[in-house]
Amino acid sequence: MDNKPLFIAGHTACAGCGQSLAARLVIEAAGANTIVANNTGCLEVFSTAFPESAWNVPFIHSLFENCAAVASGVEAALKFLGKKDTTNVIAQGGDGGTADIGLQALSGMWERGHDILYVCYDNEAYMNTGIQRSGLTPFATNTTTSPIAEKSFGNPRPKKPMPEIANAHGIPYVATASAGYPQDIQRKVKKAISIKGPKYIQIHVPCPLGWRHESALTIDVAKLAVETGLYPLIEYENGKLTARQIQPKPVEEYLKTQGRFKHILNNPEAIKQVQEVADRNIQKYGLRLEKSA
Amino acid sequence: MFGPLTTKPGTSKANKTGSWRVKSRPKFLQKNCIGCKMCTVVCPENCIVGKEKNAYYCEYFFCKGCGLCANICPKKDILMIEEDKEEKEKK
Ligand SMILES: Cc1ncc(C[n+]2csc(CCOP(=O)(O)OP(=O)(O)O)c2C)c(N)n1
Numbered sequence: 325m326d327n328k329p330l331f332i333a334g335h336t337a338c339a340g341c342g343q344s345l346a347a348r349l350v351i352e353a354a355g356a357n358t359i360v361a362n363n364t365g366c367l368e369v370f371s372t373a374f375p376e377s378a379w380n381v382p383f384i385h386s387l388f389e390n391c392a393a394v395a396s397g398v399e400a401a402l403k404f405l406g407k408k409d410t411t412n413v414i415a416q417g418g419d420g421g422t423a424d425i426g427l428q429a430l431s432g433m434w435e436r437g438h439d440i441l442y443v444c445y446d447n448e449a450y451m452n453t454g455i456q457r458s459g460l461t462p463f464a465t466n467t468t469t470s471p472i473a474e475k476s477f478g479n480p481r482p483k484k485p486m487p488e489i490a491n492a493h494g495i496p497y498v499a500t501a502s503a504g505y506p507q508d509i510q511r512k513v514k515k516a517i518s519i520k521g522p523k524y525i526q527i528h529v530p531c532p533l534g535w536r537h538e539s540a541l542t543i544d545v546a547k548l549a550v551e552t553g554l555y556p557l558i559e560y561e562n563g564k565l566t567a568r569q570i571q572p573k574p575v576e577e578y579l580k581t582q583g584r585f586k587h588i589l590n591n592p593e594a595i596k597q598v599q600e601v602a603d604r605n606i607q608k609y610g611l612r613l614e615k616s617a
Numbered sequence: 618m619f620g621p622l623t624t625k626p627g628t629s630k631a632n633k634t635g636s637w638r639v640k641s642r643p644k645f646l647q648k649n650c651i652g653c654k655m656c657t658v659v660c661p662e663n664c665i666v667g668k669e670k671n672a673y674y675c676e677y678f679f680c681k682g683c684g685l686c687a688n689i690c691p692k693k694d695i696l697m698i699e700e701d702k703e704e705k706e707k708k
């Protein structure tokens with residue numbers, strides 16, 4: 325870690341914001357020789373309220389949809405200047421900016437092979453505009469555009485499989501991480517920037533306001549998502565999968581911590597469907613820790 | 618020029634976000650601290666300072682009182698105490 329803090333106090337994120345915590349961990353792990361391009365979204369809004377900035381690295385705010393394209397241009401310019409080998413480029417944004425509106429630019433960045441680390445801060449909805457569902461909102465979540473009603477128990481769709489979509493581009497490094505595991509985030513960022521080519525890390529970041537939990541529980545809630553199998557911590561290195569092993573807890577333990585799932589707590593059928601999501605993850609990624617005798 | 622350019626980096630400390638605290642704030646007891654640094658690692662404000670054990674403290678000018686530091690402390694050496702109105706006004 326460098327002496328000069330790279331992401332400082334005075335930003336205007338909500339108390340207990342998982343995204344502000346993760347963003348600091350990422351830039352600390354990447355180090356001072358880094359240029360950041362950032363989609364529109366909470367992170368950019370709360371860290372760069374004009375005329376101040378919480379960043380101590382060069383920072384460029386793109387549009388909502390084109391952060392990966394802007395970062396591609398930055399990387400190409402650094403190459404031309406002969407400075408790419410000493411400078412990291414990070415492109416980052418929220419789940420909406422990454423998995424929905426920015427996916428086209430991101431796919432292009434991967435496919436053209438730019439030497440960029442893309443970080444998606446996954447708070448599972450469009451938080452900055454008031455909790456609208458995104459492609460990364462999980463099944464059964466109550467959001468303002470997937471509200472609960474007589475015939476609806478929230479978001480009817482599962483999360484878009486972004487790590488798989490990234491991996492299908494044949495890029496050298498794809499990982500998921502979680503605000504509940506700060507050291508793991510930093511290890512993955514360091515590994516990613518040591519690899520040449522396009523990289524993708526998706527970090528699960530609780531949003532106390534949008535998920536409706538106490539601000540002091542951000543870390544606990546993030547951990548439970550991993551421990552239930554709902555947010556597997558995986559890595560694809562050149563396509564080869566490794567995953568953090570767990571002794572799976574029932575999904576209720578995670579669901580009951582948050583107001584956004586309150587409506588399904590006495591709906592066994594809905595809970596069963598969420599449990600199936602976790603079970604599929606556990607199966608697919610081989611998450612279950614085999615007990616050694 | 619393309620609209621607003623922020624030319625000075627690292628300037629957000631102009632916002633004294635500590636005024637946001639409503640209920641409680643962390644008190645660093647500095648008794649059983651083992652210097653594990655977890656409070657500094659999880660602080661979303663990056664406003665906890667310290668290097669040696671039993672010498673960590675919080676910059677209340679910026680602390681929003683989220684409680685993550687107290688929650689993660691393995692020695693329960695950080696307590697969330699009720700916000701003292703008078704003291705808050707002094708700061
Ligand atoms: C083209 C365009 N459409 C819509 C918006 C409005 N907008 C700003 S931030 C935002 C939500 C961002 O959501 P996400 O990317 O998930 O980041 P979060 O705020 O949740 O961190 C939206 C819809 C915009 N700035 N530009």
Ligand SMILES: [Mg+2]
Pocket residue numbers: 418419420445446447448449450451452
């Ligand atoms: Mg979001």
